Amino acid sequence: MKNPTATVLWNGIVSDDAKPQPPSDDWWYEDASLLSLSLYKRLIQAVESKGMRPESIAASLIFYARKYLPLMNRQSSFHDTNYVNSGTTISNISEADQRALLEEIVGLLPHQKGVTSSKFLLRLLRTAMILHASPSCRENLEKRVGAQLDQAVLIDLLIPNMGYSVETLYDIDCIQRILDHFISINQASLVSTSPCIIEEGQLMSGTDPLTPITMVANLVDGYLAEVAPDVNLKLPKFQALAAVIPEYARPLDDGIYHAIDVFLKAHPWLTDSEREQLCRLMNCQKLSLEASTHAAQNERLPLRVIVQVLFFEQLRLQPSGNLGLPTKNDVSGQVEPAQDRAVGVDHHDMRERVLELQKECSNMKKELQKLVKTKRSWSILPKRLGFRKKWEPCSPKESKPSDTMAPAPCCNGQQNHENS
Incomplete structure (x- = not known):
């Protein structure tokens, strides 16, 4: 601390009461x-x-x-x-x-x-x-x-974007080149590291080789969400920028899901196939509970993606080894308080919706089985009544084997009438 009693003599030289401060x-x-x-x-x-x-x-x-x-x-x-x-x-x-x-x-x-x-x-x-x-x-x-x-x-x-032909609001091609260069110089370290054994805590500590690519993945997801409202942004350019990031670089896909949702909202004229193609950029299994709840009720997503979200959410909510079946607590109407606080009302609604879909699917299977049994019984009935191919000449035209069942009762009826 500088001595208040020190006096400056000349040209920065101070008295002996205080030491000069280093520049x-x-x-x-x-x-x-x-x-x-x-x-x-x-x-x-x-x-x-x-x-x-x-x-x-x-x-x-x-x-x-x-x-x-x-x-x-x-x-x-x-x-x-x-x-x-x-x-x-x-x-x-x-x-x-x-x-x-x-x-x-x-x-x-x-x-x-x-x-x-x-x-x-x-x-x-x-x-x-x-x-x-x-x-x-x-x-x-x-x-x-x-x-x-x-x-x-x-x-x-x-x-x-400052080019002569301004297609988009922001210069996305420049960011694409920057991102490609980052991936190229970090490719060796990323390939040598197995993403399967990396834990989330190591990614956040900053000591793991995957930390830079994870930070860049979050950065790119945020950038995509910012540029997605531009109506002049084409789907191939959006996909090309998002696809540069490897799938294992994102611990969660909430960021890319948000960017996709913003893009779909700003481009309502996309066809169903284009929406399907866009949603392939995210992994429904890596959505958080909050993002899964939002995606399950998002009308802008394709139906197939919504079904996938509901399916994986059901797998997450059900205990291991009891997939698709109600648990003991569900049958008795008792739910643990801790589980109830973690899941919430929205996820109970989601579970009910998945169970309804499963119920409808099982009903459809039963109806199909009934139709198959009915078809088999009709095919066996003429044989039990003694109708054979000898009545085929009653038809004026030569019929196919699958059509011989229809004229047989007619000929048999005429023969019985004549005999009577």
Whole structure:
């Protein structure tokens, strides 16, 4: 703590009553930002060769970029209302100079993963799209973001579409490329790890190799839910982005189910086959109790998916070894209080609905069995009455074997009448 009795003599030199405070790491950022781009580039290369920490170099580049690139201080998406303080921003720079400055800064960024924040990289990428930077510059930024996509947040991924032919509200193709790069560089670690032996607690602890892909899966599911209301978003593009995430990367499929539900609500003209194809992206067995209850009553889902949800929910509610049959407590009308609190009224209604479906199915089977027995009895009756194929000539035309039963009574009736 600084001594209040200390007095400053001259040029930062204090009296012996207090020790001088060490300078912070950012003391040179402001002074370095006064240099021209060529001199600043030489300075960064020099301090990097002398072994300066990559974090300090990245922070200086961020300070320099925000001072000379006004677009860096604007909102990153339609939903982001947080503005960076632009009081020190120089705005009288031409677009060509800003483009050249941005490309130089991207080339000077340290290559170590995590040194530069994903938020700043995504803002640089959005600015590069606005300024029409070179394809190599944008590809470099996309790969940097893809390498640390698990550190990004949803609001920074919502990059508005700035192409000449704007098809969708957000640039989904860019996020697709970033996601593909993340999967490609993490493919080796994901394949070597068996997802069958990973527990949920290990995923949340952050020590398991599957943790980054799980975080990215939640991020992609949230992104899909944000872009799904766009009526111009086509089904193949939505499917392609969702299908990149492996199935084992999602401990629960509540996120992808929510995105599918939003997409179905915004695209009511989808055919039944397209709805079926869309719902294949989720696993009904990995829905939580709350999501299963919502899906069972969701009229936008195909009937087959609703039946699957009800079936798996019934399996979950019934104890093992007693699938589809009422338990002892159900017969006696007694339900344990703890189970009743966990299941709730909605799940009891769901159980009743499943039991009704099972009852209707069994009734249909009984009716079919009755029809089969009736058909067999009619086929045996003519043989018991002595009707044979010798009465076939009574028919004026040659009939098929299956049709010989119909004219036989007629001929037999005529023969009995003549004999009488």
